[in-house]
Amino acid sequence: MYSDKALTCVDCGTEFTFTAGEQERFAQLGFTNEPKRCSPCRAAKKAAGGGGGGGGGGRGGFGGGGRGGGGGGPREMFSAICGECGKPTQVPFKPRGDRPVYCSDCFAKRR
Structure with a gap:
């Protein structure tokens, strides 16, 4: 084939x-x-x-x-506090404050 x-x-x-x-x-x-x-x-x-x-x-x-x-080089990361466990985390977007942000562990649990 x-x-x-x-x-x-x-x-x-x-x-x-x-x-x-x-x-x-x-x-x-x-x-x-x-x-x-x-x-x-x-x-x-x-x-x-x-x-x-x-x-x-x-x-x-x-x-x-x-x-x-x-392609564009390293991605800009932003600091945030996880809305579930309260740990500091880094995310690839600027948190707006009107919605919770999750660390990778909590995000994976919610999926």
């Missing part, structure tokens, strides 16, 4: 192989886009904290809409 494909890395420009097995794994995970980076560049980006993003918006194919992610 799948066959190996030669792709070019957007970071270093080298050609890499997107194997049939990798394509099958991507399909099982619901990924609709092919990888843009070779394995060493993916590992370097991951180690640098530039994780991936959403993108796609579930439309399939290439160049879908949706909200991308990553």
Whole structure:
């Protein structure tokens, strides 16, 4: 069903192989886009904290809409007090004060 494909890395420009097995794994995970980076560049980006993003918006194919992610450097964090346990925490948005903010543990319990 799948066959190996030669792709070019957007970071270093080298050609890499997107194997049939990798394509099958991507399909099982619901990924609709092919990888843009070779394995060493993916590992370097991951180690640098530039994780991936959403993108796609579930439309399939290439160049879908949706909200991308990553790329812009470290995210600004804001201090807050957890509305459940009272511990100080850091959140990636500015708390408005009209709604409670939860630490990661309490947020996970509420989900």
